[in-house]
Amino acid sequence: MPEPYDPLTDPAPAHDLRAVLRIRAFRRLWIAFGLSSLGDWIGLLALTAMAKNFAGDDYQAANFAIGGVLFLRVLPALVMGPVAGWVADRLDRRWTMILGDLIRAAFFVSIPIVGTLTWVLVATVLIEIVSLIWGPSKDASVPNLVPRHRLEAANQISLVTTYGSALPAAVIFTAITLAGRGLGEVAIDIAVYVNAATFAVSGLAIISVAEIGRAGAHDHEDHPTLWRTMVEGWSYVTGTPVVRGLVVGISGAFAAGAVVIGLGRTYVEDLDAGDPGYGVLFGAVFGGLALGMGFAPRIFSGLSRRRLFAAGLVGSGVGLAGLSLIQQIEIATMIAILLGFCAGASWVSGQTLLGLEVPDNLRGRTFAFVQSAVRTVLALTLAVAPFLAGAIGRQTVRVGDRSLSYNGAALTMLIAAVVAGSIGLVAWRQMDDRPGVPFWRDVRKSFGKTPGVYPTTGLFVALEGGEGAGKSTQSALLVKWLEDRGQHVLLTREPGATDLGKTLRQIVLDPATGDISHRAEALIYAADKAEHVDSVIKPALKAGSVVITDRYVDSALAYQGSGRDLDLSDVERVNRWATADLRPNLTVLLDLAPKSGLGRFEERDRIEAQSADFHERVRAAFLELAAAEPQHYLVIDATQDREQIAAQIQARLLPLLPKIG
Numbered sequence: 001m002p003e004p005y006d007p008l009t010d011p012a013p014a015h016d017l018r019a020v021l022r023i024r025a026f027r028r029l030w031i032a033f034g035l036s037s038l039g040d041w042i043g044l045l046a047l048t049a050m051a052k053n054f055a056g057d058d059y060q061a062a063n064f065a066i067g068g069v070l071f072l073r074v075l076p077a078l079v080m081g082p083v084a085g086w087v088a089d090r091l092d093r094r095w096t097m098i099l100g101d102l103i104r105a106a107f108f109v110s111i112p113i114v115g116t117l118t119w120v121l122v123a124t125v126l127i128e129i130v131s132l133i134w135g136p137s138k139d140a141s142v143p144n145l146v147p148r149h150r151l152e153a154a155n156q157i158s159l160v161t162t163y164g165s166a167l168p169a170a171v172i173f174t175a176i177t178l179a180g181r182g183l184g185e186v187a188i189d190i191a192v193y194v195n196a197a198t199f200a201v202s203g204l205a206i207i208s209v210a211e212i213g214r215a216g217a218h219d220h221e222d223h224p225t226l227w228r229t230m231v232e233g234w235s236y237v238t239g240t241p242v243v244r245g246l247v248v249g250i251s252g253a254f255a256a257g258a259v260v261i262g263l264g265r266t267y268v269e270d271l272d273a274g275d276p277g278y279g280v281l282f283g284a285v286f287g288g289l290a291l292g293m294g295f296a297p298r299i300f301s302g303l304s305r306r307r308l309f310a311a312g313l314v315g316s317g318v319g320l321a322g323l324s325l326i327q328q329i330e331i332a333t334m335i336a337i338l339l340g341f342c343a344g345a346s347w348v349s350g351q352t353l354l355g356l357e358v359p360d361n362l363r364g365r366t367f368a369f370v371q372s373a374v375r376t377v378l379a380l381t382l383a384v385a386p387f388l389a390g391a392i393g394r395q396t397v398r399v400g401d402r403s404l405s406y407n408g409a410a411l412t413m414l415i416a417a418v419v420a421g422s423i424g425l426v427a428w429r430q431m432d433d434r435p436g437v438p439f440w441r442d443v444r445k446s447f448g449k450t451p452g453v454y455p456t457t458g459l460f461v462a463l464e465g466g467e468g469a470g471k472s473t474q475s476a477l478l479v480k481w482l483e484d485r486g487q488h489v490l491l492t493r494e495p496g497a498t499d500l501g502k503t504l505r506q507i508v509l510d511p512a513t514g515d516i517s518h519r520a521e522a523l524i525y526a527a528d529k530a531e532h533v534d535s536v537i538k539p540a541l542k543a544g545s546v547v548i549t550d551r552y553v554d555s556a557l558a559y560q561g562s563g564r565d566l567d568l569s570d571v572e573r574v575n576r577w578a579t580a581d582l583r584p585n586l587t588v589l590l591d592l593a594p595k596s597g598l599g600r601f602e603e604r605d606r607i608e609a610q611s612a613d614f615h616e617r618v619r620a621a622f623l624e625l626a627a628a629e630p631q632h633y634l635v636i637d638a639t640q641d642r643e644q645i646a647a648q649i650q651a652r653l654l655p656l657l658p659k660i661g
């Protein structure tokens with residue numbers, strides 16, 4: 001039984017992964033589970049390599065044998081996944097896991113001993129069936145070992161371990177086959193024995209985890225059939241274009257990686273790289289995937305998720321095309337890393353977007369559907385790609401007196417490249433949220449940007465726009481509307497909302513100040529913001545108020561960054577630092593041609609007195625900022641009536657308002 005949660009003995013936050021691993025029983029299970037995952041991946045590599053060796057030098061037979069092994073590995077999950085869960089729920093979990101590991105070890109040992117292709121195929125299915133029952137037993141025993149608030153972290157560790165072990169597995173496989181080069185096919189046999197050993201050790205390790213119990217009667221879950229999940233999910237997904245695009249794209253990203261795995265063994269043969277080359281290629285794809293999932297969103301944090309998603313898919317397609325055309329193992333390895341990176345980037349941004357696009361009550365069902373769709377696509381790709389490659393075979397075409405030779409694996413990759421690339425381009429066209437902004441400029445600008453801090457208590461709204469656009473007018477109307485709805489409201493402005501700010505405002509806006517250096521001007525505005533955020537905005541948000549500010553960071557980016565001759569990224573860095581990167585939940589941009597806005601006044605302050613050109617640049621800068629992050633902006637045509645404008649602001653704010661009471 002898990003110890004009840006005691007914050008005194010276990011004060012680490014819930015998401016702390018190390019805190020989960022400090023729980024002894026879970027740590028042991030994790031070691032066992034890590035070993036069997038590692039073994040599983042080595043097994044995949046070894047059995048495909050072995051299937052190829054059994055098929056001999058016949059290119060077609062080799063591809064068919066590999067396709068067979070890969071297909072049979074995924075087939076049991078498709079056919080009997082839910083049944084396996086049902087069976088697992090009725091057995092003693094600890095003994096299921098111990099015996100499951102030992103049985104798998106025995107099957108693996110038997111494969112080189114029997115030494116026929118048929119037995120490789122049969123054993124693959126049998127091992128997979130055992131794995132299918134082992135997996136749910138493991139998943140179900142985790143809640144018995146860790147306290148409830150650490151369950152999510154525990155699941156995260158499990159997921160990372162499952163896929164993360166592919167990379168060390170590739171390294172071990174490559175090392176064994178390299179070391180055993182002189183031994184011929186015996187090297188593969190050794191890899192299979194190593195794999196069997198990981199399972200045996202895993203099984204023995206579980207013997208010591210006595211805390212894993214038998215399933216209680218109340219633990220039986222209703223496992224929906226794959227078919228039902230697919231049908232229910234499908235009807236929702238097909239009705240929503242963005243979600244449909246995402247599901248197709250996520251499956252496409254997986255398929256692109258799967259093509260390389262499925263074709264890898266025969267592909268490297270033509271590169272004269274053999275089994276070690278296969279291990280390297282496999283590791284490169286998985287290493288790239290891990291890098292893409294872990295780092296792409298951070299590296300391209302300024303790029304919109306939709307663009308990253310589509311670009312990742314196109315990138316995977318380009319990678320596949322590269323692999324099919326460049327037949328040299330070192331370059332192919334680098335391309336495979338890049339391909340994995342792109343597919344991983346697409347996968348994470350796709351998952352994030354799905355989470356944002358799908359309403360809460362449908363999310364579980366949609367994610368279940370995506371998982372099933374991905375599995376099905378994986379199974380089909382792993383099986384079909386080698387069969388297609390085998391059917392195409394090795395071909396030589398004579399062009400004049402030169403002969404051009406190509407093989408089925410390379411050609412199949414080219415076909416997959418076209419498919420993945422096309423899916424990416426369609427996703428791009430359907431989902432691009434920044435039409436008119438060139439992609440490469442977006443990528444360049446996105447480097448090194450931080451995602452920003454958005455308040456989670458209260459609501460932070462900024463009004464932006466040029467001179468005389470109506471910000472003061474609208475903020476007054478907004479305060480009244482919010483107060484009528486019972487909200488706590490703080491109306492504030494920049495520059496000059498604090499004592500320090502008043503002095504700074506006096507300096508920076510008084511025409512008597514004359515010309516000051518542009519950097520000094522930028523720093524004075526930034527200092528005003530620092531004081532404003534720290535002493536006024538943050539405390540009010542913390543207390544749950546709706547804070548409306550007349551101008552904020554965008555004004556600095558537009559006036560000092562684009563209006564003046566300063567580098568926009570410098571101005572941005574200074575202002576993000578000054579405001580601790582706090583950003584408005586919504587920025588309302590009142591867009592108005594400068595001459596209309598300035599025409600609403602008679603007197604001019606130091607900034608208003610700038611040239612017409614200056615004010616045009618400011619307006620364009622505001623619009624560009626809004627286009628970069630549409631989800632955090634409302635752009636309004638400020639030539640409309642006061643009431644029309646107010647109504648549009650209210651409609652957009654209504655769903656964002658803090659709950660009262």
Ligand SMILES: Nc1ncnc2c1ncn2[C@@H]1O[C@H](COP(=O)(O)OP(=O)(O)O)[C@@H](O)[C@H]1O
Pocket residue numbers: 465466467468469470471472473474600638639640641642645
């Ligand atoms: N929608 C509108 N149409 C016409 N005039 C407006 C509108 N909104 C505000 N004004 C007028 O324009 C001038 C500038 O408005 P104000 O709210 O002070 O702008 P800002 O705060 O953006 O400088 C004021 O005289 C105001 O009465």
Ligand SMILES: Cc1cn([C@H]2C[C@H](O)[C@@H](COP(=O)(O)OP(=O)(O)O)O2)c(=O)[nH]c1=O
Pocket residue numbers: 466467468471472494495509525526550551552553555556557559560605607608
């Ligand atoms: C907040 C901020 C304002 N400004 C400029 C814009 C305005 O011309 C001036 C603010 O004066 P203000 O009289 O508050 O203008 P408005 O009524 O149009 O909002 O300061 C900057 O240049 N950088 C900034 O960061």
